[in-house]
Amino acid sequence: MNKELLKENIVTPGMYIEEYLEVYNMSQLELAQKLGLNKKTVNEIIQGKAPVTPTTAQKLEYIFGLKAYLWNRFEQEYEEKIEKIKDMESIENDKQILDKFPYNDLSKRNIELLPPTRNKEERVINIRKFLSEYKLTNIKDNKTI
Secondary structure, eight states: OOHHHHHHTOOOHHHHHHHHHHHTTOOHHHHHHHHTOOHHHHHHHHHTSSOOOHHHHHHHHHHHOOOHHHHHHHHHHHHHHHHHHHHHHHHHHHHTTGGGSOHHHHHHHOTTTSOOOOOHHHHHHHHHHHHTOSOGGGSGGGOOO
16 A cells, blocks of 8 residues: 555545534634533644544534444544555564565565565565564664564
8 A cells, every 4th residue: 555645535534523613613712612612622622633533522422413333433443544555664664674575585484474475565564473573673783683
């Protein structure tokens, strides 16, 4: 998956809130008062800098009529995409040290855990799984294995 494409298509729960504010002709300040939050927090939610908590989701259900579980789902999907972007960036960093791992030799010995591939991203992912490491840069001393 392309990181830039993912970034372009990311939807924050706040984008939905912003649409509802327009439909209901409501200001952020009015929403903040109804939610029992300060305007800064509501603005941060709209900008994707603060999460829609389950408590806020429940309150939004009463204010806008959209079920709380949907607000929670919007938040979860947003957070998952943010983590996916971070992981893609981490994979890019790990590609820089990929040559320290004798991938071809290891894949010949254990084809189930390290399937043959020329794709660097796949190699990074496979080595991470093989070594049970989240990031290759976490490996102590970063020496050739």
